[in-house]
Amino acid sequence: MVRKSYDWKNGAALDGHSRVKLKILDEYFCEYLRVRCVLPQQEKFRLAVVDGFSGAGLYGDGSFGSPLVLLDALRRTEEELNLLRAAEGFRPIIIECYFAFNEVDPEAIELLRENSAPIIAEIKARHPNIKLHTKFHVGEFEERRQEICQNIESSRVRSALFNLDQYGYTQVSETTLLDLMKITRSTEVFLTFAIESFLTYLSPERISGILDGSTVPFAGNLSNVDENQSKPMWLGSIEKVVFETLKGAASYVSPFSIHNPDGWRYWLIHFANSFRARQVYNDVLHKNMSSQAHFGRSGLRMLHYDPNENSDLYLFDQDSRGAARKQLMDDIPRVVERFENRLPMAEFYEISYKETPVHSDDINFAIIKNPDLEVVTPNGGLRRSPSTIKDTDVLKLRDQKSFFSLV
Structure with missing residues (x-):
């Protein structure tokens, strides 16, 4: 050129x-x-x-x-x-x-x-x-x-x-x-x-x-x-x-x-x-x-195309963020499952950000709103708000799963 x-x-x-x-x-x-x-x-x-x-x-x-x-x-x-x-x-x-x-x-x-x-x-x-x-x-x-x-x-x-x-x-x-x-x-x-x-x-x-x-x-x-x-x-x-x-x-x-x-x-x-x-x-x-x-894909594995999935243009706008939140509801539990159902938040972030375009707020929102997940503080308490999640917390799959275990 x-x-x-x-x-x-x-x-x-x-x-x-x-x-x-x-x-x-x-x-x-x-x-x-x-x-x-x-x-x-x-x-x-x-x-x-x-x-x-x-x-x-x-x-x-x-x-x-x-x-x-x-x-x-x-x-x-x-x-x-x-x-x-x-x-x-x-x-x-x-x-x-x-x-x-x-x-x-x-x-x-x-x-x-x-x-x-x-x-x-x-x-x-x-x-x-x-x-x-x-x-x-x-x-x-x-x-x-x-x-x-x-x-x-x-x-x-x-x-x-x-x-x-x-x-x-x-x-x-x-x-x-x-x-x-x-x-x-x-x-x-x-x-x-x-x-x-x-x-x-x-x-x-x-x-x-x-x-x-x-x-x-x-x-x-x-x-x-x-x-x-x-x-x-x-x-x-x-x-x-x-x-x-x-x-x-x-x-x-x-x-x-x-x-x-x-x-x-x-x-x-x-x-x-x-x-x-x-x-x-x-x-x-x-x-x-x-x-x-x-x-x-708009979730955690953005470069892993699947011919059976619908790929779309991700423009970092509100429509893209909405699609990402839906995809994250399924992607995040699958990541945690690979690590014996529990994963320190810092390690989860280290893994997840390698191949995702999504906003940090959308990841934390999908974690808190997911019925299959819980975030445990170092003192054993549970996080209730996306904005309060810390790197020192632990992300876990709940003992009673509502949807994730059925798919």
């Missing part, structure tokens, strides 16, 4: 799919910081943020590009967190963040220095609880990543977030993904690519090997994007290929396409090794309903 070039100097245009990506990135990073800084006794959080294909930071209409989105999200969320902590009588939390911005275009990186200077200056002047470090790199990401990763390791941070909004697909290899996920104790990656480039990168033999023997409901030519891109069953087949190809990079991989009524050409994949990260990401997608798309 020919590499896309942005005319940053004269005002690059912001495409619709890029606007979606930036909104999700902004909301996820804000929620990421809220989750990682939630403990009242916590006094400091240190992390690294890498934007591997940063561009110049500003589009022609004045919209923020990813570097400024991330800096602004840090600024807003730190202020929010410390206002809440002050109101509750807690000491402020210090967020120390190491930003690395990389771009192959030297002119774009110089524009980024100019465009980011005001917000960086504002953070340093008015946000004393943010310890900000920024570095700008010029070159192909694959060529500069070793230096960037060495800087992260020398900073001794335990958390890192990579935003890799690449051109096409080939600028980030699978080997690179595996290496990045090992950089810190808690690493997450956002990877963007165009599906045409992904299919060109994979050999026909590899695609065939993934789909052979499966029940993916599509038998057409996967590489013919122009003809098939708006067909839900094509989306399901591509999703299967994407997931099987990339699932080895992390414990939790979200193989969802950016939803576009004109077709699914662009993909935003989230990689993490913590179920909590996948949980937060799913919830952000539901907040931005219809921003991404999945075709298949």
Whole structure:
């Protein structure tokens, strides 16, 4: 695929799919910081943020590009967190963040220095609880990543977030993904690519090997994007290929396409090794309903197609959530049954979030409302409300089953 070039100097245009990506990135990073800084006794959080294909930071209409989105999200969320902590009588939390911005275009990186200077200056002047470090790199990401990763390791941070909004697909290899996920104790990656480039990168033999023997409901030519891109069953087949190809990079991989009524050409994949990260990401997608798309089951085993089941388009909207709740009523007891009828909630989440697009509230709702399930607290009590379920609880099948045991 020919590499896309942005005319940053004269005002690059912001495409619709890029606007979606930036909104999700902004909301996820804000929620990421809220989750990682939630403990009242916590006094400091240190992390690294890498934007591997940063561009110049500003589009022609004045919209923020990813570097400024991330800096602004840090600024807003730190202020929010410390206002809440002050109101509750807690000491402020210090967020120390190491930003690395990389771009192959030297002119774009110089524009980024100019465009980011005001917000960086504002953070340093008015946000004393943010310890900000920024570095700008010029070159192909694959060529500069070793230096960037060495800087992260020398900073001794335990958390890192990579935003890799690449051109096409080939600028980030699978080997690179595996290496990045090992950089810190808690690493997450956002990877963007165009599906045409992904299919060109994979050999026909590899695609065939993934789909052979499966029940993916599509038998057409996967590489013919122009003809098939708006067909839900094509989306399901591509999703299967994407997931099987990339699932080895992390414990939790979200193989969802950016939803576009004109077709699914662009993909935003989230990689993490913590179920909590996948949980937060799913919830952000539901907040931005219809921003991404999945075709298949809506319960816990989203990629396990069954020709006897009705597959459908999951758009993270209210209709999709309603279908998911119905499917979860059957899926969750079956998971618990495999573990001798009892399973710690943390372990249940670790298992379940590997292959589900559903909202965390819908999972907890289906647990509490299911007549075959009960949630037991560490003290032996029973949970009555979905919002009160804790990771330390135990999920159990009831001794007297109403429906599950009959099917």
